[in-house]
Amino acid sequence: MMTATDVLANAPAQLLPARELMAFTLASHIMLVPFGVALPFITLLMHYRGLRKADPAALLLARRWSAVMAVQFAVGIITGTVLSFEFGLLWPGMMGRWGDVFGLGFGVEAWAFFLEAILIAIYLYGWRRLKPWTHFWLGVPLPLTALLGAFGIIAANSWMNTPQGFALDSTGNPVNVDVRSAVFTPMFGPEYWHFVVAMFLTAGYVVAGVYAVGWLRGRRDRYHRLGFCVPFTVAAILTPVQFMVGDATARAVFHKQPVKFAAMEIVWNTDTHVPEYMFGRLQEDGSIKGGLKIPQLDSILAGFSPSTQVTGLTSVAASDRPTTTQATIAHWAFDIMVTIAGLLILLALWYGWCWLRRRDLPRSRWFFRCAAVAGAASLLTVECGWITTEVGRQPWIVYQNMRVSDAVTPTHATSLWTMFGIVVVVYVLVFGAFLGVVLAMRRRWRLADVGFAHPLGGAPETDTPYGPRPELTTAGPKPAPPAEPGTGRAPGGPE
Amino acid sequence: MTADIVAWVLLLAVVAYACGGGVDYGAGFWDLLAGGADRGKRPRWLIDHAMAPVWEVNNVWLIFVLVIMWTGFPVFFQTVFTALWLPLALAAVGLVLRGAGFALRKPTRRLSERRIYGAVFAVSSLLTPFFLGAAVGAVASGRVAPGTTASADVWASTTSVLAGLLTVAATAFLGATFLTVDASRFDAPDLVGYFRLRVWVSLAVLGALALIGLAVTHQHTSHVYQGLTHGIGLVLVIVAAVAAAATGGLVAGPAAGWARYTSVASVALVVAAWGLAMRPYLVPTSLTVQEAAGADATLQWLMIVSLVALVLIGPALVMLYRLDTHGVLEPLTDKDIEE
Numbered sequence: 001m002m003t004a005t006d007v008l009a010n011a012p013a014q015l016l017p018a019r020e021l022m023a024f025t026l027a028s029h030i031m032l033v034p035f036g037v038a039l040p041f042i043t044l045l046m047h048y049r050g051l052r053k054a055d056p057a058a059l060l061l062a063r064r065w066s067a068v069m070a071v072q073f074a075v076g077i078i079t080g081t082v083l084s085f086e087f088g089l090l091w092p093g094m095m096g097r098w099g100d101v102f103g104l105g106f107g108v109e110a111w112a113f114f115l116e117a118i119l120i121a122i123y124l125y126g127w128r129r130l131k132p133w134t135h136f137w138l139g140v141p142l143p144l145t146a147l148l149g150a151f152g153i154i155a156a157n158s159w160m161n162t163p164q165g166f167a168l169d170s171t172g173n174p175v176n177v178d179v180r181s182a183v184f185t186p187m188f189g190p191e192y193w194h195f196v197v198a199m200f201l202t203a204g205y206v207v208a209g210v211y212a213v214g215w216l217r218g219r220r221d222r223y224h225r226l227g228f229c230v231p232f233t234v235a236a237i238l239t240p241v242q243f244m245v246g247d248a249t250a251r252a253v254f255h256k257q258p259v260k261f262a263a264m265e266i267v268w269n270t271d272t273h274v275p276e277y278m279f280g281r282l283q284e285d286g287s288i289k290g291g292l293k294i295p296q297l298d299s300i301l302a303g304f305s306p307s308t309q310v311t312g313l314t315s316v317a318a319s320d321r322p323t324t325t326q327a328t329i330a331h332w333a334f335d336i337m338v339t340i341a342g343l344l345i346l347l348a349l350w351y352g353w354c355w356l357r358r359r360d361l362p363r364s365r366w367f368f369r370c371a372a373v374a375g376a377a378s379l380l381t382v383e384c385g386w387i388t389t390e391v392g393r394q395p396w397i398v399y400q401n402m403r404v405s406d407a408v409t410p411t412h413a414t415s416l417w418t419m420f421g422i423v424v425v426v427y428v429l430v431f432g433a434f435l436g437v438v439l440a441m442r443r444r445w446r447l448a449d450v451g452f453a454h455p456l457g458g459a460p461e462t463d464t465p466y467g468p469r470p471e472l473t474t475a476g477p478k479p480a481p482p483a484e485p486g487t488g489r490a491p492g493g494p495e
Numbered sequence: 496m497t498a499d500i501v502a503w504v505l506l507l508a509v510v511a512y513a514c515g516g517g518v519d520y521g522a523g524f525w526d527l528l529a530g531g532a533d534r535g536k537r538p539r540w541l542i543d544h545a546m547a548p549v550w551e552v553n554n555v556w557l558i559f560v561l562v563i564m565w566t567g568f569p570v571f572f573q574t575v576f577t578a579l580w581l582p583l584a585l586a587a588v589g590l591v592l593r594g595a596g597f598a599l600r601k602p603t604r605r606l607s608e609r610r611i612y613g614a615v616f617a618v619s620s621l622l623t624p625f626f627l628g629a630a631v632g633a634v635a636s637g638r639v640a641p642g643t644t645a646s647a648d649v650w651a652s653t654t655s656v657l658a659g660l661l662t663v664a665a666t667a668f669l670g671a672t673f674l675t676v677d678a679s680r681f682d683a684p685d686l687v688g689y690f691r692l693r694v695w696v697s698l699a700v701l702g703a704l705a706l707i708g709l710a711v712t713h714q715h716t717s718h719v720y721q722g723l724t725h726g727i728g729l730v731l732v733i734v735a736a737v738a739a740a741a742t743g744g745l746v747a748g749p750a751a752g753w754a755r756y757t758s759v760a761s762v763a764l765v766v767a768a769w770g771l772a773m774r775p776y777l778v779p780t781s782l783t784v785q786e787a788a789g790a791d792a793t794l795q796w797l798m799i800v801s802l803v804a805l806v807l808i809g810p811a812l813v814m815l816y817r818l819d820t821h822g823v824l825e826p827l828t829d830k831d832i833e834e
Binding site: 100 | 555562563576581587603803807808
């Protein structure tokens with residue numbers, strides 16, 4: 001039997017950088033996904049309210065969110081394109097052998113995404129000239145295209161978890177591909193709904209969190225109230241739903257990927273009456289250091305009875321299962337996700353209770369403090385969920401059919417490390433700049449709200465995407481605008 | 496049969512990306528050469544304005560190309576991405592910088608930041624199509640074959656470099672043509688002349704590069720060269736040359752709007768001719784369409800997916816471009832989001 005060290009020693013040198021690079025780019029991209037999938041929906045909800053009740057505050061919120069959406073969607077598109085490149089640059093072995101089996105999901109994703117790009121362009125740039133309701137209705141298919149895009153991506157990922165829809169010939173190559181069963185794999189349903197709900201919930205908490213901060217700072221106007229209530233209500237309704245879906249998903253993993261479930265729950269030997277460990281570290285000898293042990297609970301959670309048999313990691317050879325470190329990582333990610341989910345439920349109940357009793361927001365400052373943190377917390381759960389599913393599948397890239405090390409590119413490790421370094425620097429700059437731009441927009445809007453709107457001029461500093469385009473409205477040849485004083489900032493502007 | 500049809504779909508997606516993405520890269524190219532903050536202000540204003548609503552859509556074609564490659568022709572995808580690791584990795588980095596530069600420049604107000612984002616956007620608008628073109632050149636040259644590992648040898652050849660330069664010139668030509676038309680659309684007669692001149696310059700460079708390419712690469716790329724200089728391939732190339740020349744004439748005349756169509760036609764026809772010249776190979780002369788094709792069932796579904804895509808995306812795309820060219824798509828103003 002191979003030990004974990006042997007497994008690592010046999011791995012090609014380029015495996016580590018390839019894996020790190022993929023992990024880094026995916027972890028970055030996934031932070032934008034909730035907004036790509038759900039921000040259009042939340043914005044449209046606010047937009048509808050604004051049009052229906054002729055509410056200027058709601059319309060202003062919708063316009064501002066669409067301004068954020070514009071930048072966010074652009075950054076999401078480019079980090080997503082990088083991922084398509086990385087399938088080839090890092091895992092050509094997987095794509096070469098399995099591309100025709102599971103690639104179709106991506107085909108669906110690509111055109112859903114295309115449609116989304118078209119509709120989002122029309123929505124973002126249609127505010128001024130389209131008729132209000134026409135503009136709104138042209139935006140309505142946006143959330144549907146987002147759901148369709150998620151369908152494609154999750155179909156591909158769930159196939160990697162529970163591959164089917166093919167037979168293997170004598171050389172181990174897939175033949176007799178059955179596309180329908182390759183798309184609708186056993187893990188598809190649970191993964192899809194868990195993912196979709198997570199995206200809406202996260203986007204809701206993050207957007208609401210921004211206004212919770214404003215509320216704490218004493219900005220208790222209708223604008224902040226609306227900005228908080230609409231996204232927070234969406235998220236609060238979805239939180240208990242997500243808890244149920246998540247529970248069902250974990251049980252689906254228990255049935256369909258028992259070894260991954262063993263890693264998530266750090267179960268070493270197959271047994272009944274298995275205890276549940278909250279956190280804790282799995283050791284090489286199968287013992288567990290630290291953590292909170294709850295007797296019988298794991299068996300009960302998996303099969304509703306203490307006598308449920310839970311498969312352990314040792315049921316398969318060491319080379320076919322996650323290492324103890326990987327199992328511990330998957331376990332911690334899983335536990336953090338579940339813990340945060342539990343706390344979010346309490347927050348949602350708090351909100352629901354006050355709403356039912358008084359038709360009003362909770363008065364406690366602590367509620368808004370928690371709501372402000374909820375956004376970051378749910379982004380963390382998204383990361384954790386993804387780590388659980390990806391690390392828990394190790395060492396397989398295609399579960400029980402292809403190891404990560406067989407899929408990796410033959411390109412030299414040095415090139416990959418260099419690329420990794422470049423990508424980290426570029427992403428840090430891009431995400432930093434993205435955050436900076438969004439914060440600058442927020443600061444600008446806040447100044448505008450308190451009546452410090454800067455005088456509009458032709459300076460490049462005021463020439464935002466939503467900025468004035470005086471050239472546009474004046475016909476005929478335009479004289480060059482006067483030279484700018486080198487202040488580099490608009491009077492009364494940010495900072 | 497199915498594989499051939501999917502290969503045509505792939506070629507169509509490449510054509511669409513060459514034209515859509517090409518216009519977009521070309522605009523970035525002219526942004527790069529527009530001069531300092533003052534001198535380049537007007538052309539940059541036009542570039543910003545013309546690109547903003549459509550640039551994302553223009554670049555999504557690339558994802559289509561990649562998806563059809565790995566789903567329809569997995570071995571081809573594996574071969575290309577293994578052998579051409581470096582140019583494709585550089586193109587990917589270029590794509591990130593370009594998109595981020597453009598997207599972040601717009602909402603930024605400080606001049607210094609705008610300069611940095613603008614420079615990043617413009618430089619990578621030059622580098623990305625160069626590396627993508629160089630990768631295509633390397634495939635055409637036949638140096639890529641299944642099992643080839645990444646090395647500079649594969650792509651640092653005359654053919655690759657020329658293909659890269661040709662791609663950049665073609666994007667500059669497309670970009671200048673569209674911007675000439677956009678300039679009249681946005682009522683900026685001074686910029687019409689400005690970009691018209693650039694159409695002619697890029698046309699001349701494009702012609703010169705094409706002639707150099709034909710003269711020096713025929714022994715490296717014998718299969719593709721043969722296809723481009725004989726039969727239907729030759730016809731397409733000649734029609735493309737005529738269309739390109741017509742573009743040069745049209746931008747000077749009263750029917751400048753038509754120049755968009757002729758410029759797109761010229762690029763599309765050249766790409767189509769290249770695709771035809773590759774037949775029956777995907778990688779000449781080591782991997783045919785049939786050998787690279789994925790499972791039959793997948794290819795059939797891929798055709799269905801492409802058909803659905805055509806039905807759904809076609810009208811949406813037409814609507815987007817119509818709204819855009821009719822001036823309906825306009826960014827929100829500060830006033831719209833600050834009160």
